[in-house]
Amino acid sequence: PWTLLAFSAVFVALAAAMFGFYELQLPAFLRDRLARNSPQGGSLAGAAGMGVLSAVLVGPCMTAPLAGTLLYIAQGGSAGEGGLLLLALGLGMGVPLVVISTLGARWLPRPGAWMNRVKAAFGFVLLGTAIWMAGRVIAPQATLLLWGVLLVALALSLWHLAHGNAAGESGPAGRLAVRSSAALAGLWGAAMVLGAAAGASDPAQPLRALVATSAAATPAQAPFETLQDPALLQARLAAAAARGQPAVVEFSADWCTSCRTIEREVFGDPRVGQALEGVVLLRADVTRSDAAQRAFMQQHQVMGPPTLMLFGPQGQERRAQRLVGEFAPDALLERLRMEGGAS
Template sequence: MSRFLLKNWPTIFLVPFFFFGTALSQIQIHSKVTPDTLAPGEKGIFFVTIRLPKEIHLNAESGLFKVEPEKNPQIQFQKPQYPAYIKTASGPIYKDSIQVAIPFQLKKGIRSGMDSLFVQVTLQKCSEDQNVCYFPETFRTGARVVIRPLSPQTGPKGISEKLAHALKKGSGLAFLIAFLAGLLTSLTPCVYPMIPITLAVIGAGASGSRWSGFFLSLVYVLGIGITFSTLGIIAAKTGSLFGSFSNHPVVIIFVSLVFFAMGLSLVGGFVVQMPGRLRAGLGKTSAKGLWGAGLTGILAGLLVSPCITPVLVVILTWVATQGSVILGFGLLFSFAMGLGVLFIVLGTFSGVLKTLPKSGAWMEAIEKGLGILLLAFSVGFFQRILSPFWAKHLWAVFLVFLGTFLGAFTSLERQSTTKQKIQKAMGVLFVLWAFFLMYSAFGERKEALSPKFQAEHFSQTNGWIRSEWVAFEEAKRTGKSILLDAYADWCAECRELEKKTWPDAEVQSLLRNFVLLKLDFSVGEDSTKALQKKYKILGMPTMIILSPNGEELGRTTGFQPPEKIISFLRTYVPYN
């Protein structure tokens, strides 16, 4: 027996280590740099993912598990961010999958080309089957990053980056860039509600010439720019949410009533006896003058608080931190003028409408049509403070009014013209549409109260959490990053995200890598104001990636189509 032991002692000694080596071979360590292409001075994240077999765990706070980046004179690493551990009777441990994030920044003097980043991973494996911990081991893993040169071709690419670059240099091009950004924003859903107002106000006030419509539109847009810029400066300097004032319930009710009264006066419903000065600024007659157009534009400027865009973020941040109020006003005014180009074109066209027919009946029909546009706008604007159930009822009332106006309940006689018959048919269709809306509103309300619908609706939202505290607890438990979606009911681009971006199949697949947190900023309560300041949210929509410890990893603003949000999310998915 002793001879056998002496002859085979190396094999017998290595038997325990053979089983340990089997477990070790199943441990996977992956590393990834996101984004994998950076320019000097830009930031990235080094992700290290460790996958453990079921029978192995790591001690979390024994000092024997750590991820340390190797020193690189051209790269500045930050403190590694470890995921939340699992609490057990013997102490905190890690199991299954561990993801460690190390933020870093390339120094400005780094050369272009390709560089490698390395980290040292020290860990102590413990076997749950044998209740034993082995000697600590250190592993080296790395990933490559492509460093692109800073040149005119690879400088600031987006319009917001160009604006930030111009502001930093003090270049007058900043005003031109802000104007172009406003021009692009005028093609987004945020300004769609302004189209009927422009057509109605300018169309009613123009004297029938193209130049008359143009000058009225120009004065109207100047009024919009004054209000828009003033609200932007106030928001930047007070730290309030851009667009929140314009969407206060009191403002919504007041503006809706004013435009509703203007619409009624245009369709000839009745004469609204408002105070003389207000009537002089907003009434039907005054809209024909430059002062009327300007005052109406100032009031309409309350409505042109578009959903936040990257360019607006740059301007508001610059004004809030270090910029001059006068220059900030000029930048916002330039943005508003770009935004108003569409309104000038529409206003000029609506002014030409009156040159087409020479008959008084035609002019009266056009005026009533423009009045109906204003009434429709007032209803659409007022619905922001209503639930979907009551919003449908409000639209139903409007459709009944429209149907009645077209003659749905007027008896036809033998001598009735074809035009009168078509009008009555359209009126009847509008009334039927109104009853259909009311019927569908009650049906949706009944269905929404059913347990089955609520369960299905929750699963379709893919588990968005509404509580900040709950989201962070879940992130610490799972080690996942948090995707914070800041939205408001009054934000048109937020609704576009809900309809077009979040339901996308590939987006939904990527969302599973995050803890999803949705914060509602529709009402300016103290709690939401605190969150807005905490996360430096300037407007809606804003999407922020946060680590489980609350550190911001990245953000994007404004409406993002599926392909852009996919690219954004992939940057923060460590290993898939």
Template sequence: LGTVSLPADAVGPAVLAVSVTAQACNNSQCLPPLAVSADLKTEILAAGSAFERINQGLFASEVTADSIEVSNGGDQGQDAEDDRSILLFLIGVFFAGLALNLTPCVFPLIPITVGFFAQQAKNRSGGTFWMAFAYVMGIAFTYSVLGVVAALTGQLFGSALQSPWVVGSIVLVLLGLSASMFGLWEFKTPNWAHKAAGARGGIVGSLLMGLVMGFVAAPCIGPFVLGLLTYVGQKGDPVFGFFAFFTLALGLGLPYLILGTFTGAVNRLPMSGMWMVGVRRVFGVILIAMAAYFAAPMMPGNWGQWLLAATLVLGGLYLLVIDRTGSEQPGVDRVMRLLTVIMVVVGLWLAPINRGGAGGQHLEWQPYEAAAVDTAIDGGGAVILDFAADWCVPCRELDEKTFADPRVAAILGGYDRFKIDQTRQDDEARSVASKFGVRGVPTVIVFAEGREVFRITGFERAERFFKRLP
């Protein structure tokens, strides 16, 4: 809805010049930006005058998601790869939730909370387990709601997430959150959260304590949670958001369930100490890596991949060699060192290093010329058309990750390669898109023997694209 401000004495027929620019995106593809201008003829009535509603038929029906046909060009093989990636991500989030229990704001509360459960359960059946269970369900409810809201809110960004200004703002927020994990500034816990956390007893009280636990521990776990919220918002999938934060809550709550069942195990927990500060710094490096992840698609060439890899490698080496905070606890220190070694290994694995091929080099593409494209297709040779735009992040990912892969580049070297620029939606760009049935970018079409062999819409990994090529 729009608001039009008029002078108080404006009465009678009027023409309003209206211009609307919009761009539709899903998680894999964007339609071109579309600007529509029109003159809206209307009549301005004096204040308090009777009026009649017009054009009600235009607003009688509501467009729903079910009425919109979306094609992502995927297949079962790609879906299986995505499912594996999601599973690995959830496993990582679960262990991150476990690790957050080792931060200074959470770890000292574990024996106190379990002791509170034991005191409350003296005259109740079921011992402390059901109180711990209610506590964990409270945590899970709070975080699951946050995850769903973040995903739904993220859907509102649409093409805004393609903007360098929006991505730059996200990167700055993540870096600021990382700074808090290194002690440069601190979250403050609201007083109402402290009061609510200890206000009630019994099952209901345990549930309420769980509901506000995230606020009480915000100085330590807040930065990581906000970073994860940003990532979930960028995905824009409410189901993914729910499971991501439900899994995080299960990781946070697992120690309470175990200690609620075996209360004697509380005495075996390590003593609080500086090692908990070291845990916070591990999460600080993770937040910096998340900032690099968001910045990577906006950087030229392989710089984004190098930045992410360097962040993990240098951050891991810093924690492994220079900052050995917490080494007074040998057992915890070994776990911390293992985590930092994993960071370094993952960073080296993500580095866009030439591994035995001619990869890492960008292919040369010809600009679109109708005669040249028609001649190449009619000649029966292998032809690839890449419809792309400067504002299209998945288009850059195809260039940097898929087309630059050594195996893909070796095959495409024998193709006639044409890149069709859809950045500006002028008559020529729309005509070419219409000719080949292209509705959005990225769209890649491969021809052989004078006919279309396949097309993809959206980003596709090099492994899957390589198997498609004739």
């Protein structure tokens, strides 16, 4: 949790720089040294130097998309589809750079006041990223409150933009669009703040907690037994196999936001609850990620949460039915029907 909060603080600091509270730049002696020793364009050495620098800067940014693509390819098992996906990923990275480098001077607008507005927009994006990361470890109500405050601040900025000097450049249609966006963001942000104060946590339904609903309207989630000890989990699976019961194992963690979504939208679905009747439901909590948990995940070739494993009545996992990442209730119901037909 402290790591995620530290990264959130870094994004807040970067957002403050985008809003003009201070300037982020290298010390003067480093700037002078880089200016003297920087590779010059127009030569093979200069192009190679810029390529190395670009790879260093872009490499960390591409780690998450590349890892997700490789994970999808590994789950699919198709070499042809995997090659096409990697080709598409490479083209998506390279084509924009080629287009901008060849036609950028002709298409890109000249520097001006619009650059400050772009910086402010990136500032709000960075703040949203900080809230998204902190939302993994802080209370859902606090996360909703932060999103509401961010939307209210965005609405005030848009309203100021609509009444500033830039409003005349956009014309009547542009001013109407900016004012409408400001009103919508302000109203929804205020609703989020009120909903958070009332105990709500869903950004899509911030005022749900203020509406009186019956207890029957809230679907009950399927009853999972949460275990942190892999040995105990293995014992539960062995006991289920001895009784001839199928079992479901969900790998989860406190920081896994996708796991919370699955618990709410999938296991809270009445159809899923009915289909899981008579099935042993186990939740492997790998928040600690200690040596025993990592060994258990490596033994079963689990990359991390969220992962759902389906075991037959004989205690063997149906590997083809495994679900990795977020999934819809229908995807699980289809696999449960296939599991029922196979058993």
